[in-house]
Structures are given as structure tokens and as C-alpha cells.
Amino acid sequence: MPLFAKSSTPRQGGSTGAPLPPAALAPAAPPAPAPVARPPAAPAPAAGRPAGPPRPVGPPPGTPPVVGVPALRPGVARIPRGEPLGQVLVRMGALSVEDLEAAMARQKADGRKLGEMLVAEERITRDQLARAMAVRMGVGVFTLGDGVDPSLGRLIDEKSARRYQAVPVRLDPDGRLLVAMADPSNVFAIDDLRILTRHEIRPLLASPEEIQTLLGQTSRLDAVVADLVQESGGDDTPLDQADISDASDDAPVVRLVNSLIARAAEERASDIHFEPQAKEMVVRFRVDGVLRTVTSVPYRLAVGVASRVKIMADLDISERRAPQDGRVGLTVAGRPLDLRVATLPTVYGEKIVMRLLDKSNVMLTLAELGFAKDVLAKFEACYRRPYGAVLVTGPTGSGKSTSLYGALNQLNSTDKNIITVEDPVEYRLAGINQVQVNPKAGLTFAAGLRSILRCDPDIVMIGEIRDKETAQIAVESALTGHLVLATIHTNDAAGALTRLTEMGVEPFLSASAVAGILAQRLARRLCSHCKQEAMIPLATLKELVDLSVLPPGLPDPVSVYRPVGCARCQDTGYRGRVGVYEMLVMSEAMERLTVAGASGEEIARQARREGMRTLREDGLLKVLSGHTSIEEIALAVG
Ligand SMILES: [Zn+2]
Numbered sequence: 078m079p080l081f082a083k084s085s086t087p088r089q090g091g092s093t094g095a096p097l098p099p100a101a102l103a104p105a106a107p108p109a110p111a112p113v114a115r116p117p118a119a120p121a122p123a124a125g126r127p128a129g130p131p132r133p134v135g136p137p138p139g140t141p142p143v144v145g146v147p148a149l150r151p152g153v154a155r156i157p158r159g160e161p162l163g164q165v166l167v168r169m170g171a172l173s174v175e176d177l178e179a180a181m182a183r184q185k186a187d188g189r190k191l192g193e194m195l196v197a198e199e200r201i202t203r204d205q206l207a208r209a210m211a212v213r214m215g216v217g218v219f220t221l222g223d224g225v226d227p228s229l230g231r232l233i234d235e236k237s238a239r240r241y242q243a244v245p246v247r248l249d250p251d252g253r254l255l256v257a258m259a260d261p262s263n264v265f266a267i268d269d270l271r272i273l274t275r276h277e278i279r280p281l282l283a284s285p286e287e288i289q290t291l292l293g294q295t296s297r298l299d300a301v302v303a304d305l306v307q308e309s310g311g312d313d314t315p316l317d318q319a320d321i322s323d324a325s326d327d328a329p330v331v332r333l334v335n336s337l338i339a340r341a342a343e344e345r346a347s348d349i350h351f352e353p354q355a356k357e358m359v360v361r362f363r364v365d366g367v368l369r370t371v372t373s374v375p376y377r378l379a380v381g382v383a384s385r386v387k388i389m390a391d392l393d394i395s396e397r398r399a400p401q402d403g404r405v406g407l408t409v410a411g412r413p414l415d416l417r418v419a420t421l422p423t424v425y426g427e428k429i430v431m432r433l434l435d436k437s438n439v440m441l442t443l444a445e446l447g448f449a450k451d452v453l454a455k456f457e458a459c460y461r462r463p464y465g466a467v468l469v470t471g472p473t474g475s476g477k478s479t480s481l482y483g484a485l486n487q488l489n490s491t492d493k494n495i496i497t498v499e500d501p502v503e504y505r506l507a508g509i510n511q512v513q514v515n516p517k518a519g520l521t522f523a524a525g526l527r528s529i530l531r532c533d534p535d536i537v538m539i540g541e542i543r544d545k546e547t548a549q550i551a552v553e554s555a556l557t558g559h560l561v562l563a564t565i566h567t568n569d570a571a572g573a574l575t576r577l578t579e580m581g582v583e584p585f586l587s588a589s590a591v592a593g594i595l596a597q598r599l600a601r602r603l604c605s606h607c608k609q610e611a612m613i614p615l616a617t618l619k620e621l622v623d624l625s626v627l628p629p630g631l632p633d634p635v636s637v638y639r640p641v642g643c644a645r646c647q648d649t650g651y652r653g654r655v656g657v658y659e660m661l662v663m664s665e666a667m668e669r670l671t672v673a674g675a676s677g678e679e680i681a682r683q684a685r686r687e688g689m690r691t692l693r694e695d696g697l698l699k700v701l702s703g704h705t706s707i708e709e710i711a712l713a714v715g
Contacts, residue, residue, distance in 0.1 A: 169212070258283060333385075347364070353376070401419070416434070446479065449658070464556075466587075481564065485509060500513065537559055569692065584671050604642075610703075624693055638706060
């Protein structure tokens with residue numbers, strides 16, 4: 078029971094005295110009027126300004142700050158005396174006029190603050206109080222769910238952030254910095270922050286707990302590295318290995334590695350690369366398929382960092398000349414995360430790559446991956462069949478396994494025996510028997526598959542069909558009453574059929590075994606905050622996407638979107654990815670073609686006659702719907 082209480086009550090804000098628990102600001106309560114809607118009774122100081130949160134203290138943007146002058150006079154104007162709190166609460170509908178009058182009478186008697194008293198008496202929620210206070214001060218309310226742009230953390234150093242209880246969260250389109258603050262009425266803090274960040278500041282009200290959470294999230298990597306250098310002494314002797322294996326959580330190297338992993342998870346990175354170079358160890362994240370340098374660690378500490386990562390993954394830290402690999406499960410910010418660690422000896426030392434497998438990603442439904450409705454319906458019809466083979470094809474990193482896991486998630490139920498053979502097991506799924514290929518122990522895909530078939534499976538998932546034996550067993554089991562899901566490495570859907578033939582599977586067998594083939598790619602998704610609309614002539618579009626025929630009914634010129642780049646997307650113009658798909662559903666005509674030894678092109682042509690959209694066409698749809706750019710589709714599909 079105490080355990081329960083520990084995990085649930087603090088966020089519920091059960092105790093009355095606690096100042097604004099995080100949950101209090103969550104958007105659970107009825108939506109309060111937006112803070113920008115100023116009361117008509119707004120006092121004189123605010124009347125001259127446009128409705129909205131107070132502009133920061135000081136001269137207009139662009140003017141160099143005048144030290145010492147700005148705080149006082151404008152400061153007075155910045156704290157609108159506002160309408161009384163009780164009145165705001167009434168206007169929000171949180172309190173009736175009668176209740177307010179009664180409460181004010183009681184308040185006179187015991188002298189408490191009206192808001193606190195109302196919360197204590199449970200007449201209003203803390204959320205309502207926070208919102209009312211914010212309306213009164215003319216500032217917005219910050220909620221953790223709104224998301225924070227981690228790249229802005231560098232604008233305010235940690236020390237100032239702690240001193241002012243202020244964390245930058247977003248940039249306005251007009252360049253104003255939105256800062257979550259425990260006390261948005263602190264004009265001196267706002268003024269200092271404006272000078273510090275060289276941005277106009279728009280404060281948002283946040284609870285002290287939320288500020289703490291934010292400070293934890295945005296603690297700067299570089300600062301952690303700097304601390305590490307300081308703590309480990311100034312000399313050049315490499316860190317002793319004993320220091321490193323001391324896994325206490327506050328050891329500097331441990332802190333650094335932990336912050337790196339936390340930051341990577343936060344930025345949705347799929348990999349962390351630790352790359353030793355001549356004088357330092359460069360740390361890079363791969364986000365949406367693209368690598369980016371995030372920090373560098375002095376060479377002296379590089380061995381320490383490498384060793385720490387190896388200890389985590391249970392690798393041999395004394396072995397630095399042979400590649401190793403391992404894995405570790407962690408929980409980062411409440412999310413279960415599987416890390417796969419691989420080392421590679423390079424001339425400057427061991428390069429280490431950590432792959433982050435976020436289990437919550439697998440739980441993405443197929444629709445969230447970017448499937449068009451009709452394509453998803455066809456794919457689902459295939460994998461819901463009681464038997465047959467469903468193949469997913471595409472190059473490495475095209476999201477094949479995510480699609481297969483998505484299908485497995487749908488199929489996973491207690492009345493089915495689902496077994497997978499994978500290399501490596503990327504995600505661990507509850508209720509599914511997953512087998513890791515291990516050639517050293519003689520457990521190849523083919524051997525694993527043969528053993529699996531002796532274990533009475535209903536559904537078999539094969540990580541990859543890459544040899545003749547696996548291909549043959551896969552096709553045979555699909556023909557003998559099993560549903561087989563597998564990936565295979567080809568460029569397009571029809572190519573999978575000819576690939577099976579090349580691997581030595583009799584075409585008449587694969588023709589009747591294969592139910593459907595999904596070919597796919599991943600394209601980066603345009604950042605919704607900065608993408609820009611552009612009108613281009615149809616002729617140009619046709620040329621750019623290299624299609625012989627465009628879908629009918631398109632206007633000319635047609636609207637597409639272009640990447641721009643903002644703080645949210647690390648100036649790349651893209652954030653996240655969207656799948657591009659080509660779904661071939663096997664038909665009698667295609668079976669005949671396969672048996673007759675037709676080429677991939679011939680089969681694809683038949684599939685298109687029967688309504689298959691090619692990768693390129695599906696990509697174009699994603700361009701026209703504004704999800705991605707022409708350049709990105711050309712890159713992903715071209
Ligand atoms: Zn952007």
C-alpha cells in the first residue's frame with residue numbers, strides 16, 4: 078500500500094499545503110478562458126497595450142539594454158494590478174458570486190489568502206487557482222504536456238535557471254522566448270533573462286515542481302562534461318579504471334553517461350555514437366536517420382565513458398581490441414528503453430554505438446506509422462489470414478521490423494502461439510516467444526525455424542529471409558497452415574517474388590504461399606512548426622517526382638510544403654518520420670505470372686492494373702498532404 082501511495086499521490090496534490098503540484102496545472106479541469114482574453118475591467122496600465130501577456134521589461138527589441146534603468150518604471154506597469162482574484166474566478170465559472178461573497182467574509186475573519194483558502198476548502202481546484210492567477214497576471218500557464226524544446230536549454234545557463242526558477246521552453250514565431258517560471262511576476266528576473274538570452278521574454282506560469290522537472294530534463298550536456306573535467310582533477314592522466322567501475326550514481330562519468338542517454342531518449346534519437354578521435358571523444362545522436370554532433374568529451378575521459386557504457390551492457394571492459402556487443406534494459410523518464418551496445422576498435426580507441434529501442438514506439442499502431450487507409454486495409458487483410466506468407470521488403474532502416482511488430486501486436490492474443498526468430502531481437506514483446514539467432518551456437522535462421530515448427534506455432538515471424546534454406550522452410554510452412562511474417566531485402570514489392578525464385582524456391586510454391594508483399598521506405602516528416610507552403614506548376618511536380626502519370630484532379634499550380642528549420646527541429650526542417658508504402662496483394666493473375674517466370678516489372682505492372690500504388694505514388698500523396706517534401710521523397714524512394 079505505501080508503495081502505491083508513493084507512486085500516485087504526489088501527482089494528485091492530495092496535501093493541501095503543497096504549492097502547485099504538477100498535476101494541478103494539467104489540463105484536466107474545465108478550460109479556463111485563455112489568458113489573452115483580457116477582462117473588460119482591465120485597469121489603466123494595461124489598457125494602452127494590445128491584449129496579451131505583458132511584454133518584457135525594457136526597451137523595444139533591437140535596442141541594446143540600458144543597464145540599471147529599465148527595471149523600475151516599466152516594471153510597475155508590467156504587473157497589472159488586474160481584477161481581483163475572486164472576480165476572475167467568478168468570471169471563469171469556478172465560483173458563484175454568492176460563494177465568493179461568503180468566502181471573502183470568512184477570509185476577512187481568518188486573514189488567509191483567498192485563493193489558498195478556497196483550495197483548502199475544496200471550493201476550487203489548484204488548477205483553477207493557477208489559471209486564475211495567470212489570467213490575473215496576464216500570463217499563460219505552462220503544462221508539461223505542451224512539450225519543451227530541448228535545444229533552448231543552452232540559452233539560460235543552469236545556475237541562472239535555478240536562481241530565477243525559470244526554464245526556456247519554446248520560441249514564439251516572432252522570436253520571443255517562452256519561459257516557464259515559478260514566479261512570472263518577478264520583473265527583475267525577466268529583465269535579467271532578457272539580457273542573458275538576447276530574446277524578448279514571455280513568461281509562463283509553472284509550479285515549482287514543474288520547474289524542477291524541467292531543470293532535470295534540460296541540464297546541459299556540456300555542463301555535465303565541464304563538471305566532470307573539474308571533478309576528475311586537472312591533470313592529464315587517464316582516469317583510473319577503478320574509478321569508473323565504481324557504479325555509484327553520483328560518480329561523474331556515470332552522471333555523464335546517464336545524461337547522454339536521457340537526452341538521447343528525449344530527442345527521440347535512435348542511436349548514440351561515441352567516437353574516439355585524436356584529441357577527444359565526439360558524441361553524436363542519430364535523429365530521424367540523420368547524425369548530429371551533440372558534445373565532445375576530452376580524450377582523457379574517453380576511456381572512462383567507454384568503460385562505463387561497457388559495464389552497463391555487461392561487456393568485458395579489459396577487452397578493447399575485439400568488437401563486442403551486448404544489451405541493457407533501462408527506464409528513462411518512465412519509459413522502458415532497451416539499449417543495444419556494440420563496440421568497434423578503431424585507431425583512436427573503441428568506438429561505441431548504442432541503439433535505443435523505445436518500447437513505446439512498437440506500440441505505435443500501424444495507422445500512426447503513416448499508412449494510407451486503403452493500404453493498411455490491404456496489409457491487414459493479408460496478415461489476418463490464417464495461413465500464408467506476408468513479406469515486408471525494403472532496405473536496411475526502412476522500418477520493416479516496426480511494421481511487422483505492429484502486425485504482431487495486432488495478432489497477439491492468448492489463443493495463438495506466436496514464435497519469432499530474429500537477429501537481433503529488437504523489441505521484446507509480452508506474450509510472444511522470441512528466439513535470438515546465434516550462429517556460434519549453431520542457431521541460424523534456418524535451424525531456429527526448423528525447431529520453431531516443431532513447437533506447434535500458429536504464427537511465425539522471421540527476422541529476415543536471407544538464405545535458400547530459410548526461404549524454403551518459410552514458404553513450406555506458409556503452405557502447411559502457418560501464418561508466416563518475414564522481411565526480405567528487395568527494392569520493391571514485386572521484386573520479392575523474383576528474389577525467392579533466385580534463392581532457389583520453386584516459383585509455383587512461392588506463388589501460392591505468398592499472400593501479400595509490403596514494400597516500404599521512411600521519409601522525414603516536415604516540422605509542422607516551420608514548414609512553408611509553396612505553389613509549384615504541375616509540370617514541375619511531375620518531373621520532380623518522376624511519375625509518368627499524376628493522380629487526376631490536381632489543381633495547377635499545386636500546393637506543396639518546403640522545409641524551413643526552427644528551434645524545434647534543430648534547424649533541419651524535419652521532425653519524425655513517415656512511412657511510404659507499396660502493397661501488393663497476390664492475385665491469380667500475378668500467381669500465373671510468377672509461375673511462368675515473369676520479371677519483377679511484369680508482375681508490378683499487373684499489380685498496378687489491379688490498383689497497387691507504387692512507392693513513388695504513395696510518396697507523392699504524402700507530399701500533397703503536406704507530410705513531407707518532394708526532396709525527401711526523391712531521396713527516400715529515388
Ligand atoms: Zn521546425
